[in-house]
Amino acid sequence: MSLSTTAASAIEPLRPAAGPVPVLTLSGIQKSFAGVRALVDGALELYGGEATALIGENGAGKSTLVKVLTGIHAPDHGTITLNGKPVTIGSADEAQRLGITAIHQEAVVFDDLSVAENIFVSHRPRGRFGMVDWSAMNARAAKLLAELEADFDPGQPLRSLSIAQKHLVQIARALSFDARVVIMDEPTAALSHREAEDLFRIVDRLKAEGRAILFISHKFEEIMRVADRYAVFRDGAAVGAGRIGESSTDDLIRMMVGRPVDQIFPKIETVPGDEALRVEGLSHPTEFDDVSFHVRRGEILGLYGLVGAGRSEVMKAVFGLTEPSAGRILVDGRPLSIRRPDDAIRAGIVYVPEDRQHQGAVLKQSIVENIALPSLAQLSRRGFNNRPRERDVAGALAQRLQVRMSGLDQPVEDLSGGNQQKVVIAKWLATQPRVLILDEPTKGIDVGSKAAVHRFMAELVAQGLAVVMVSSELPEVLGMADRVMVMARGRVRRTFTRAEATPEAVVRAATDA
Amino acid sequence: MNAVSNGRLGNGVKLAGDPADGGGRTGHSRFAFARRWEFILFALFVAGFGLCSWVSPYFLDVWNLSDATFNFTEKAIVALPMALLIIAREIDISIAGIMALASVAMGLAAGAGADVWLVVAVGLATGLACGIVNGTLVTVFRVPAIVATIGTMSLFRGVGYAILGDQVLKSYPAGFDAFGQGYFWGPISNEFALFLVLAALFAVVLHGTSVGRRIYAIGNNPEVARFSGVAVDRYRFVLFAVVGLAAGLASVCLTSRLGSTRPSLAVGWELEIITMVVLGGVSILGGVGTILGVVLAAFLMGLVTFGLGLVNVPGIVMQIVVGVLLVAVISIPVLLRKLGLARGGRR
């Protein structure tokens, strides 16, 4: 395998002469979508018994490569070699038969089927006369779930699970194959710390069984924890590969971005102003109980908790998406009745949801249409569209947030996950809010963009915006928040000042029963 | 290709309005496709028009063409709001039932001595009320639109039958016939003029206002629209009400044109109206479509009906033509794409 960039060969370490033979080799992979060149020169080697981390900015082509490997997309050019033999992977089915399985970045689940059937959807156990053997399926599913320490039943419909639990089901599905190559595209994005640890242990076991793992993540702690090798993509091309121990995080980031990036959280010290939002005794029959908090101008309130703690539900109630059974909401000290999101938006409260595909962006519409949607009332002239103004506003925000796109008219669908997230943030900033609620704002965002989002957040706060940031990422919460509120099982456990908020204390508050 | 990669390799940021990205141009592929659709319809219309004038000596006659507009105008009046409703990912198949009930209500009002405007008001109010029933079923009781309106379709017409039985209502006040039989200017009938005005109105609302933008957003993804502060249920409700109102209006025109009311009025029109909307390029999956397309489809269907009628081909053969058109028009772009550049491989 040869890598095209000179920078890459400089970094690539010398391999021992009698080194291991790769199980899977990709070279010269090209893939374009209607003029968008997602992969220009994709190359990769995976080794049995080792995990290779694939890193790159949002839109670098990582997920596209995964889709090529799993038969979802046919490459325009390039060769794939499996165990020394060239192969073509024509369909998802074929990939599975070749022993390649993946946990995709998008949720690939069936809400109305049972957990067990979700796991075995493409290879149900068969009994007599080729009939589906339900009891074998449930039994095997129960065993897989037990390994993942999942506390739900194989017979349960998937609909009744939380997003994190659904993700565990997808992991169980990938493990249910006796696969030689296991691909994980940002598998921990929806997982709590503890669940992520379980996953890492599983990766270790898979490695011990001699399987080849491809691990995609934007979190370097994880990469350092699980990976043996790395491969770096930039702009659709492989720009470097090697063994993990031989490069520092900074080296990797430089390869990814082409420049050094500050990973420090750009916390700007501000003097908080007046109280912007106060929530008192907010309750819901099934989701949360007696939640009270406030946030001031120029302040970031971090909201930490394990996935499923009910943080999003509280925020949805504040934003008028669900109806609370009790409690009140005050904006600028005045009680306000918020029945629908437009009430909240008018009061200056906006909510960036965590599920950008289903709640954040209209995927089929263009970037500018998405950004303009919540602020049409301000951007239009008496209800009539004002397209130039929409373009100005959207263009400025897209630039500010470094959205990587081919133009403002590109459908959001065609953007990489991280860039979609930036469009969602942009659309809410376009409304010029006073209180910004961010739910997992940097989930699935690369280091470079993450820093950009954080810096932008800090600037906005310095200008007097009040921010509530829901996050399951501890460093992000501790780095950015002025105060940290911790929720567990639908109730507020404790609120820390910045000084009190040590990692141990916060995690203890989130986990104690 | 170089421009794109260079643009990316630079600090990785693509600027809006960068000359290389075509950001200044208005369209992307979706709109280009829609434009092509309307073009296909227009070309078909011109071809059909030419063919008819060549085949039948009676075709190119102003009054004949004027008469021909009556065959589709009332359906087209309902097709306009129906297009908005379908773009918003909903559907109403009770429209013909609404028309029947509205006509019955007007007949009763007329029988009780109401004057022209009161009769019209009763017709519109009945249509609106039926639309509100549908809207309520969909937004309050959360019944999927197609399901809810399958039920109300029989309900509305059934109420008409229940009230009217085997009676006929025909004592309409003098002057009521103007709606369906009168002329606005020369050979332009009142109802055709009304349709043109409504078409312009709906085109402006859908394509020129925030309301239209929100309708498209709802159709593309109702959940995201709701999360973006669009009062989704309110929009849906109002759209159902407007469709009901338009059905009431169409019923005024049709009742006036027939001069009498029976509960069997407009049987089977729901499928014709939906066909018209879909033929006009409105995606049944929501989020895509234009008023121009619907208007062209209405003209095209009117042309086919009239042209075939002129050579005494029975209506059912025209059904075949419309059925083939429907499938052909939506497959042409797909086939072109398959034959031409094999874009994006399989997705």
Add this chain to the structure above:
Amino acid sequence: ADIRVGLVPKSLGNGFFDAAYKGAQEAAKEIGGVEVIYTGPTTTTAEGQIETINALIAQKVDAIAISANDPDALVPALKKAMQRGIKVVSWDSGVAVDGREVHLNPSSNELIGEMCVQLAADVAGSGESEVAILSATPTSTNQNIWIGEMKKVLPKFPNLKLVATVYGDDLADKSYRETQALLKQYPNLKVIIAPTSVGIVAAAKAVEDAGLSGKVLVTGLGLPSELAGHVMKGTVKSFAIWNPIDLGYAATYLAVDLVKGDKGGPDAKLPIGRLGTVSFDKEGAGAMAKPFVYDKSNVEEFAKIF
């Protein structure tokens, strides 16, 4: 040149109207210089007929002879035709006075009503007998008039007791189901009168399927070709119908009479070729002949014709 007559049936494909078209062609040939355009909707709707009428107006035909799906709804369209100089005749199922010059009834309504009841009385025998009527759609003009006439005549037959009137909408399945319901609801039912060609067949079928052939008798108006089998099985003993060929013949004749300058309107008398003349009443309606009764003795012969 030619006189062009548009002959419009209630719907295309109905054997009855196809037979009428045969008669119309016969008249056209006999008169000479006449072209018959046979066209209409495929479902029995007024809207469909209006489209047909508009197409005929556009073609500037000389006359329209129509069997109406709705007596009132067609009036505006036919008025427009008359304004453009087209002569309008309705036949079989009429149009309101304003919408046509003359109307040709196949027979007189009184005679038909009486005939239906008479047929029922013939098969019912002497004892007390329950009778039900299976009609077409509740809005069908001629059906309702005939039912009215039947009710007028019924008191003359004290042994007949009318227990129900149901509507099969001229749909085979609905008529079938309505008959089934009748049989269950009225176990003592003796006769079903179906003055509709769709209904009588469906009723006979339902009676046979219920194993009541011969016990419950079906009669009314129907086509020999459709009923021959049921007559042979004994479900239908006798039924009546006018001759649709004659009807189409006469309607075409009338239309041509009008085009040639004869005046229609009240108290006119117009020639209808081999059938003689029709006299019209104050409303401009005239009757062709009285219905003809078919039974075992003649049905097979006529079944070959229509």
Add this chain to the structure above:
Amino acid sequence: MKTAKHMAATRPGAVRGWLASRDAALAALVVAVTVGVAVKFPAFVAPSNLVDVFDDTSILFLLALGQMLVILTGAIDLSVAANLALTGVVVALLNSAMPELGVVPVILLSVALGTALGLVNALLVWKLGLPSIVVTLGTLAVYRGVIFLITGGAWINSNQMSDAFLDFIRAPLLGLPVLSWVAILGIAAMALFLRFTATGRNIYVAGGNRSAAVYAGIDPGRMQAIAFVVSGAVAGLCGYFWVSRYAVAYVDVAQGFELQVIAACVIGGVSIAGGVGTVTGVVLGALFLGIVKNALPLIGISPFWQMAIAGLVITVAVVLNARGGRSAGRRILEEKPA
């Protein structure tokens, strides 16, 4: 069946779960309507009458099951009634031309022709990726038109049909007409197919989440195609049944019946969005419609009121159904101690 028993054993809540399900609610509704009618007209619940009602609903059962497959894959087939009519007219013509042929070729031809017509939909939806509602709206018009072209609108009446052609579906077998047995077989076969075959399960998968199905190596278009072909085959078979039962074939046979078929599915709880629905539900939905249709004339409801009542009943049923379908979902809070 061993597996079924095992499942019930491992899930003690299964029975209670079913009792809370929409199928159970619908079953209760069906029983309630039946009882309501019986109060007014006791003979309605006489076994012979119930057999009649079932037999009369048989065609609806079969068509609704075929339609269910299509709806499960996230598509819809509006052309079923037109397919039924075209096939029915063709086999009636065949029978009148060659009465000596017997029933077997008629059945084979009806299934073959129905399958072919279903295949047209299938290919358009699968290979060209066109929306099914549009495709079938188109083929619905075309199929009806074709009947007119081949018959010139003429009717084929019972006297033109052979006795074998007419009697087959009526022949009693263990107290039920053959037609009813076919419906029962169809119901059982569909239940087994959907529960125990890979294709049956993949039908749910394809409709449940289209893109996820692709990721799982299942071609949703192919599943839709299979569903359309099955729906077409069923419609074809029902074409024969229909013309035989009503002993007449013409252009407007079963006009508008597609909406009743869809109504049976949605009353039965099949989600129009795809991926959700049970055979039990569909059977109950069809039965519900069949009972209402048969009962209204019996209890002496004025013919003018029948349509309104049927409409009201359907509307109420779908509203109740929509309410029943709202799942409780997960809950975060532990139950509060009282």
